Amino acid sequence: MTESGLHVVRRAVRQWLERYSPGAGDLVVAMSGGADSAALCAGAAAEMPGCVHAVTIDHGLQEGSARVAADAAAVARRAGCVNARVIRVEVTGAGGLEAAARRARYAALNAARGEAPVLVAHTLDDQAETVLLGLARGSGPRSVAGMRPYSPPWGRPLLAVRRTMTRAACAELGISPHEDPHNSDPRFTRVRIRDEVLPLMEEVCRGGVAESLARTAAQLQEDVEVLDDLASALLDKARNGACLDVLVLRGEPAALRRRAVRSWLLESGARGLTDRQLRAVDALVSDWRGQGPVAVPDALNRAGEGARLVVERRHGTLGIAVQPRHSHPGTRPTEKGS
Structure with missing residues (x-):
């Protein structure tokens, strides 16, 4: 019998909490209104009732962004979050639109979180895309290792969960997630990786590519952690x-x-x-x-x-x-x- 999407999400959140939670304190969920973050809000609120707060970032990059942000906050409240705030940010700076929006978003979340960790809804699919981008850029093992489940204060409980499961969870909860047009805009490299490169690799390799890339990231994270510890000891020894x-x-x-x-x-x-x-x-x-x-x-x-x-x-x-x-x-x- 196939597991329900909500059950998969809740189990992933529960396992993350068992391994990484700093205690019984509050959690913040970064809520975009999309299927992944909506499912994460519901899963986290179910596992830690009365402790989960949502924060939605309005980047102001699209017409009607304020309404989309308000709707996302309302979904978070219905999903069980104690409260949901909307924060408007200004997206400026070098590195392109994606990089500037990411900097503004994380800076606002960091300022809003207090002492609580922030859960972000990156999935296994996001991890696979990140590994491919790292390979394409020749950024070395640290980049190919992708995103970590917990890089304080950022927690990623859904790195082993497919997007199909978060969408299924939303359907089970009666949530209609927001579809960000940027997520289907081929001007962005990550979108083309998602819509063109990964599907082709899955076809050529007869499936399992996303899971294999995520496993590669997890293995490299272990290697990088050991090398970083050894390098830290060397740095201390070399200091003058x-x-x-x-x-x-x-x-x-x-x-x-x-x-x-x-x-x-x-x-x-x-x-x-x-x-x-x-x-x-x-x-x-x-x-x-x-x-x-x-x-x-x-x-x-x-x-x-x-x-x-x-x-x-x-x-x-x-x-x-x-x-x-x-x-x-x-x-x-x-x-x-x-």
């Missing part, structure tokens, strides 16, 4: 004040060394690191030929617009410094923290 000891790093495997260097760069304020930049910094350790400093983006904008961070090797250590936009080529950058 604000710098890193080249001799400590040099003899280590590249996978650990680059992870340690990446963590050091991120904690120093670098963001948006490319593989090329990271390998150039690593070459200051592993392939030293007297090369000059390596520039990386400065997320903190400490020396004004256009400033950058530079990493250089001096006296057997790697150091990182802030270089103003209009500094003279012969001027030494300001050392970070000085």
Whole structure:
């Protein structure tokens, strides 16, 4: 006998709570109004009655978005959420519409959650799409590992649940989910992955592709976690004040060394690191030929617009410094923290 969609969703939420829940406190569900988030609201409210709060983000990108957001909040209340808030955000910034909307959404959810974790309704299908996107972009194992079930404060109880189950759950509950037109707009790469690439792969491989991709992500997450722990220990060993000891790093495997260097760069304020930049910094350790400093983006904008961070090797250590936009080529950058 086939399980009901609501039963599958509730079981997934229950298992997530048993493994990751920080206690008996409140939960926030990010409610878009679509089938996945509506089913998640219902499942979470059933498993933790009186503790689930919904937050709907109105991106303001489509005509009638305020009405859609209000309807989503009403669905969340009917599904059993204690309350449901609508927050309007402004979508701006670099990286395209999808990336800007994602930044605005997560920033608003983080501000609204208080101390509670936020459950988001990514499914197994979303995970499969994410793995394929990571492969296509050559972003490395961290990207191909996809989304984690819990990256505090973000919880994803439905990563092992297919979209067919969330839609079935909504049908069982009498919920008519909102169909976001962006989810069928072929201008977005993820939509074409969903509507064209994955169905073709399922046909060619005779099914099971989405589940296989999700399993790959789970396996890689375990590998990445181990490598990150080892790299953290290496980073602690290599620290020399604000710098890193080249001799400590040099003899280590590249996978650990680059992870340690990446963590050091991120904690120093670098963001948006490319593989090329990271390998150039690593070459200051592993392939030293007297090369000059390596520039990386400065997320903190400490020396004004256009400033950058530079990493250089001096006296057997790697150091990182802030270089103003209009500094003279012969001027030494300001050392970070000085």
